[in-house]
Amino acid sequence: MMRLVAGVLVVAALAGTAAGEEKFRYPPPELGPDYVQPRTSFPAVRETLPAGADIALLVTAILLASYFALKLRSRLGVWCVGAASLAYFGFIRGGCVCPIGSIQNVAAAMDPRVAISMVVVAFFVIPLIATLLFGRTFCAAVCPLGAIQDVVLVHPVRVPAWLTGALGLLPVAYLSLAVVFAVTGAGYIICRYDPFVSLFRLSGSANMLILGSSFLLISLFVGRPYCRFLCPYGVLLGWMSRLSQWRVTITPDECVQCGLCENACPFGAIRKPNADQLPRERGAGRATLIWTLILAPVLVIAGGWLGRQAGPAMARMHATVWLAERIEMEEDGRVKGTTDASDAFRETGRLTEALYADASVYRSRIVFGGTLAGAFVALIAALKLIALSVRRTRTDYEADRGTCLACGRCFDYCPVELRRRKQRGKGGPIP
Amino acid sequence: MNTRADELLKHRAWRQATLGTAMVAGAFVLFVVAQLAVTWGLNRRSDPNEHPRLAGLRAELAKQPGAEGIKQEIRHLDLSLRTEFFRSDEQLRTGAWLLLAGLVAFAISATLSARAWAKPPMPAKRPAGSNELQRTALAGRCAVGAVALLLAAAALAVPAWTMKSAQQEKAEGVWTRFRGPRGGGISPYDNVPSTFDVRAGLNVRWKKVVPLSGKSSPAVWNDRVFITGASKHMREVYCFDALSGRMLWRRPVSAGPASAKVPENVMEDTSYAAPTAATDGKNVCAVFANGDVVCLDFFGKEIWTRNLGTPDNFYGHASSPIIFRDRVIVQMDQADEEDGKSFIIALDKTDGKTVWKTDRSAGSAWPTPIAITAAGREQIITCANPWAIAYDPGDGREIWRLKCLAGDGGPSPVFAGGFVLAVNAGSPLTAIRPDGRGDVTKTHVAWQYDDGLPDTCSPLAAGGLVWLLTSDGIFTCLDIRSGKKVWETDLDTSFYSSPSLAAGGIYLLSRKGGLIVAAAGREYRKLADGDLGEGCDTSPAFADGRIYIRGKTHLFCIKEQGD
Numbered sequence: 001m002m003r004l005v006a007g008v009l010v011v012a013a014l015a016g017t018a019a020g021e022e023k024f025r026y027p028p029p030e031l032g033p034d035y036v037q038p039r040t041s042f043p044a045v046r047e048t049l050p051a052g053a054d055i056a057l058l059v060t061a062i063l064l065a066s067y068f069a070l071k072l073r074s075r076l077g078v079w080c081v082g083a084a085s086l087a088y089f090g091f092i093r094g095g096c097v098c099p100i101g102s103i104q105n106v107a108a109a110m111d112p113r114v115a116i117s118m119v120v121v122a123f124f125v126i127p128l129i130a131t132l133l134f135g136r137t138f139c140a141a142v143c144p145l146g147a148i149q150d151v152v153l154v155h156p157v158r159v160p161a162w163l164t165g166a167l168g169l170l171p172v173a174y175l176s177l178a179v180v181f182a183v184t185g186a187g188y189i190i191c192r193y194d195p196f197v198s199l200f201r202l203s204g205s206a207n208m209l210i211l212g213s214s215f216l217l218i219s220l221f222v223g224r225p226y227c228r229f230l231c232p233y234g235v236l237l238g239w240m241s242r243l244s245q246w247r248v249t250i251t252p253d254e255c256v257q258c259g260l261c262e263n264a265c266p267f268g269a270i271r272k273p274n275a276d277q278l279p280r281e282r283g284a285g286r287a288t289l290i291w292t293l294i295l296a297p298v299l300v301i302a303g304g305w306l307g308r309q310a311g312p313a314m315a316r317m318h319a320t321v322w323l324a325e326r327i328e329m330e331e332d333g334r335v336k337g338t339t340d341a342s343d344a345f346r347e348t349g350r351l352t353e354a355l356y357a358d359a360s361v362y363r364s365r366i367v368f369g370g371t372l373a374g375a376f377v378a379l380i381a382a383l384k385l386i387a388l389s390v391r392r393t394r395t396d397y398e399a400d401r402g403t404c405l406a407c408g409r410c411f412d413y414c415p416v417e418l419r420r421r422k423q424r425g426k427g428g429p430i431p
Numbered sequence: 432m433n434t435r436a437d438e439l440l441k442h443r444a445w446r447q448a449t450l451g452t453a454m455v456a457g458a459f460v461l462f463v464v465a466q467l468a469v470t471w472g473l474n475r476r477s478d479p480n481e482h483p484r485l486a487g488l489r490a491e492l493a494k495q496p497g498a499e500g501i502k503q504e505i506r507h508l509d510l511s512l513r514t515e516f517f518r519s520d521e522q523l524r525t526g527a528w529l530l531l532a533g534l535v536a537f538a539i540s541a542t543l544s545a546r547a548w549a550k551p552p553m554p555a556k557r558p559a560g561s562n563e564l565q566r567t568a569l570a571g572r573c574a575v576g577a578v579a580l581l582l583a584a585a586a587l588a589v590p591a592w593t594m595k596s597a598q599q600e601k602a603e604g605v606w607t608r609f610r611g612p613r614g615g616g617i618s619p620y621d622n623v624p625s626t627f628d629v630r631a632g633l634n635v636r637w638k639k640v641v642p643l644s645g646k647s648s649p650a651v652w653n654d655r656v657f658i659t660g661a662s663k664h665m666r667e668v669y670c671f672d673a674l675s676g677r678m679l680w681r682r683p684v685s686a687g688p689a690s691a692k693v694p695e696n697v698m699e700d701t702s703y704a705a706p707t708a709a710t711d712g713k714n715v716c717a718v719f720a721n722g723d724v725v726c727l728d729f730f731g732k733e734i735w736t737r738n739l740g741t742p743d744n745f746y747g748h749a750s751s752p753i754i755f756r757d758r759v760i761v762q763m764d765q766a767d768e769e770d771g772k773s774f775i776i777a778l779d780k781t782d783g784k785t786v787w788k789t790d791r792s793a794g795s796a797w798p799t800p801i802a803i804t805a806a807g808r809e810q811i812i813t814c815a816n817p818w819a820i821a822y823d824p825g826d827g828r829e830i831w832r833l834k835c836l837a838g839d840g841g842p843s844p845v846f847a848g849g850f851v852l853a854v855n856a857g858s859p860l861t862a863i864r865p866d867g868r869g870d871v872t873k874t875h876v877a878w879q880y881d882d883g884l885p886d887t888c889s890p891l892a893a894g895g896l897v898w899l900l901t902s903d904g905i906f907t908c909l910d911i912r913s914g915k916k917v918w919e920t921d922l923d924t925s926f927y928s929s930p931s932l933a934a935g936g937i938y939l940l941s942r943k944g945g946l947i948v949a950a951a952g953r954e955y956r957k958l959a960d961g962d963l964g965e966g967c968d969t970s971p972a973f974a975d976g977r978i979y980i981r982g983k984t985h986l987f988c989i990k991e992q993g994d
Contacts, residue, residue, distance in 0.1 A: 151538055151542075152534070152538040152542075153542070154538070154541040154542050154544075154545050155541075155545050160567075160570070161567055161571070162567050162568075162570035162571035162573075162574050163570075163574050165571050165574065165575065166571065166574030166575045166577065166578045167574075167578060169575065169578045169579065169582065170578070170582075173582055199531070202524075202527050202528065202531065203527075206471055209527075216534070220541070258554040259554055260552050260553075260554055263552040264552070274564055285568075299579075302583075303583075306582075306583050306586040306587065307586060309586055309587060310585075310586040310587070310589050313589040314589070328756075330711070330712060331711055331754070331755070331756045331757070337653070337712065338712065338713070351757070352756050352757055374586065377579075377582060378579070381575055381578075381579045384571075384575045385572055385575055388568045388571045388572055388575070389568070391564070391568075413552060
């Protein structure tokens with residue numbers, strides 16, 4: 001219960017920063033004294049569905065997925081909800097709005113001048129709360145990005161646990177970068193590089209179509225590569241899931257330690273029992289733990305330093321910084337010709353010094369953000385190393401609290417579960 | 432797994448059907464992907480915005496606005512390209528849908544087939560043993576370390592990569608002012624000819640007479656070469672087509688009655704058009720011996736002119752203007768130091784109005800200033816007897832000054848290896864650390880060297896070495912860190928042209944028009960030579976595969992034959 005309360009408080013704190021009054025997202029551009037700003041107009045509200053329908057559908061899908069995964073323990077039910085979510089949130093809604101991208105809106109809304117829609121806030125918060133309650137049932141069946149990878153998984157090849165854990169640093173790095181870029185106004189990279197949105201919309205640049213197709217190709221053999229090794233929202237959901245009140249279990253009855261469930265999980269989320277560990281090895285583990293704890297602050301400082309080094313290059317993601325550098329190169333004769341952006345800037349008659357000053361401010365912010373991001377990624381790496389030195393005793397096969405996606409595949413592999421179903425007169429396995 | 436559904440899945444006919452469907456769907460997907468790739472290539476090739484032939488025709492039309500034939504050809508080509516582009520675009524759209532359908536069919540059939548052919552899972556042999564757990568933990572630590580190292584390498588590589596990109600962009604640069612973009616005489620191009628012989632016609636693309644004489648050097652921006660010429664009463668800016676040598680326009684310059692006052696004591700070696708024009712890719716600015724400053728657009732239209740007062744300079748004014756951001760900066764050193772006539776001025780590039788003007792405690796001097804960024808700030812570096820002075824380009828305020836010069840100064844400063852290098856024949860070559868404030872004479876001299884000092888040619892510095900070239904042909908190489916001599920040789924001819932570095936060779940043009948290309952290394956080695964066929968007192972301008980040289984009467988374009 002304490003975990004639940006703690007989790008709700010974390011989510012409430014995040015949401016609190018996001019909620020603000022509706023304001024203009026950007027100030028109107030300065031186009032010279034003679035230019036008359038046209039009256040701002042707003043597109044008509046979508047009439048096919050009321051604004052809150054997406055939220056209602058999201059909640060319904062999560063509740064259904066949780067009911068199928070936790071109560072009915074039905075893989076078929078989870079799969080059907082996933083297919084429906086893929087159809088609606090993916091192909092019908094074109095992959096937007098989605099909780100993954102909403103991270104950036106929420107992060108950007110820390111600036112009180114930036115407005116954020118309550119629908120976006122809801123899409124950010126609801127899956128986190130649901131995960132606190134039911135585990136990652138949102139990942140299992142509601143996220144269209146997860147669903148599209150899930151439906152093409154033909155022949156899963158198991159990625160070793162040690163590699164899966166290490167590759168878990170990549171989404172942390174991606175999350176950190178996305179937050180830095182969103183907060184500093186450099187852009188929303190999660191949306192810009194969403195590999196599946198081009199497929200959902202059947203349009204987009206060739207590069208993005210190739211990226212999405214590549215992910216799907218890998219998904220034929222590796223279970224949900226984007227979710228496990230890149231998804232920044234998955235990082236948050238993983239943290240929430242560790243605190244969840246209820247979660248999927250392989251069997252509610254006694255585990256017979258047959259290990260069949262391990263074969264079932266394409267995501268490597270099932271942990272083996274380790275109760276036979278010797279006391280001598282525990283001593284060695286403690287020594288490793290102490291060294292890792294000593295190393296952790298050094299790692300964090302090094303990460304911060306590296307982030308700072310990358311900061312100036314990261315800053316070029318910001319349009320103002322890029323424009324300032326472009327103008328500078330043009331004026332120094334280091335590049336030939338001009339760009340539309342540099343021509344437009346010159347047309348404004350604005351002094352380059354003002355542009356350089358603005359760019360300098362953004363650059364400083366991004367360098368500072370890069371420092372924090374680097375330190376944060378290093379901190380997570382240190383925590384991973386610490387976690388590898390700490391062993392919780394497991395007497396049975398268990399689904400990992402953070403990485404289990406609640407897909408329910410393991411149900412059908414568990415002989416205890418199948419016996420239980422027979423006794424209760426239920427049906428057999430599902431696709 | 433022992434259920435009726437699985438029994439059905441394991442049925443032979445079902446297994447073969449799912450496998451066959453998956454194979455057919457897979458082949459279909461591959462076919463559609465191949466077809467899409469081909470169509471995409473066609474689509475890109477027919478993009479009217481990117482088509483090279485169309486772009487070439489448009490450029491041609493810009494030069495000949497009335498050419499009906501070109502217009503017709505553009506219309507015809509544009510229509511056919513658009514037709515092809517939208518046709519292939521539609522095919523791409525259809526192909527995308529087909530691909531999606533194929534993928535869905537493949538995913539479903541392949542999943543079912545995989546289930547049908549799957550072997551039943553076997554129970555694990557035993558729970559995880561202690562050794563296995565230890566191995567996994569060790570592998571996990573190594574993997575976390577490896578991924579962290581990869582991320583660290585990426586963090587370090589991103590700035591390096593962007594720097595490389597910037598260098599690549601720089602390689603596209605042009606020769607914007609006297610001695611190139613940084614005033615250092617260094618070209619990024621490695622494809623320029625290493626020899627030429629005008630009399631024999633070797634590697635000479637074109638040569639054109641420059642109507643009025645001058646000692647100014649060419650400035651280049653893409654397909655335009657700018658040069659100035661003047662007589663006692665006339666001043667002109669010329670623009671030549673870089674490819675053909677055709678004169679695109681010539682523009683007489685006059686800033687009203689003030690221009691009529693002619694300086695009395697202009698030497699022939701200096702000429703009335705000694706300062707090299709500067710360009711920013713949109714405009715070109717030039718300064719003349721009578722103090723006229725002009726700014727023209729690329730079509731020769733006058734943006735503004737003004738006269739800064741007739742320079743009281745006993746050899747004639749020679750310092751070239753530089754364009755720094757939105758300003759044209761002119762160093763006007765004249766008379767004697769105690770006369771207080773010298774100044775440096777920043778003019779607004781758009782209208783010629785004074786942005787700032789700073790008086791200088793200097794007498795007549797001929798160096799061209801350079802703009803550098805050092806110690807975290809931008810600086811305009813000037814040289815004149817007796818001071819090297821740095822100014823803030825924002826407001827013209829002095830940042831630092833160092834007393835190291837004496838006598839008549841012709842060589843311009845250069846910035847390399849973290850040092851500003853200032854020299855002339857009457858004073859040693861001085862390496863200055865540009866991170867001070869105020870008078871830094873006693874604190875910021877890194878080293879000095881006092882032999883083989885030039886009175887006209889500017890130094891060249893690159894790769895940890897500095898080269899000095901005296902007017903009578905003493906060519907010296909120094910180590911930039913220590914200031915020690917590495918080698919020295921006598922070229923046995925005279926020079927006014929400053930040395931330039933391109934393609935690993937130092938290009939030296941003698942007053943007689945002879946070319947010597949020396950290796951830019953720690954040993955003197957002559958790589959090649961050439962002959963311009965006429966005298967030359969100017970510095971060459973380098974572009975992509977070409978060298979532009981102003982001789983006594985001609986402008987030459989040097990380009991590898993058959994290229």
